[in-house]
């Protein structure tokens with residue numbers, strides 16, 4: 402033992418990296434908030450990527466006369482709704 406443990410969510414070293422110290426740290430409110438922030442950010446980025454891709458495909462379809470703008474808005478809203486359901490599941 403005695404090895405330091407780095408918490409990548411909080412960006413801090415725990416001086417005594419024993420499992421009980423780690424458990425205590427991970428049960429702390431500050432750490433939990435950092436973890437929640439981290440996953441919220443990751444989910445946001447993933448959602449943004451999905452939305453960007455859908456919008457891009459949609460713009461191409463509109464340019465080629467295969468879709469109307471009204472329909473595209475519905476698809477993006479649908480995506481946001483789906484992802485909203487995911488992130489409230491914790």
Ligand SMILES: [Zn+2]
Pocket residue numbers: 408409410411412426427431432435
């Ligand atoms: Zn932490």
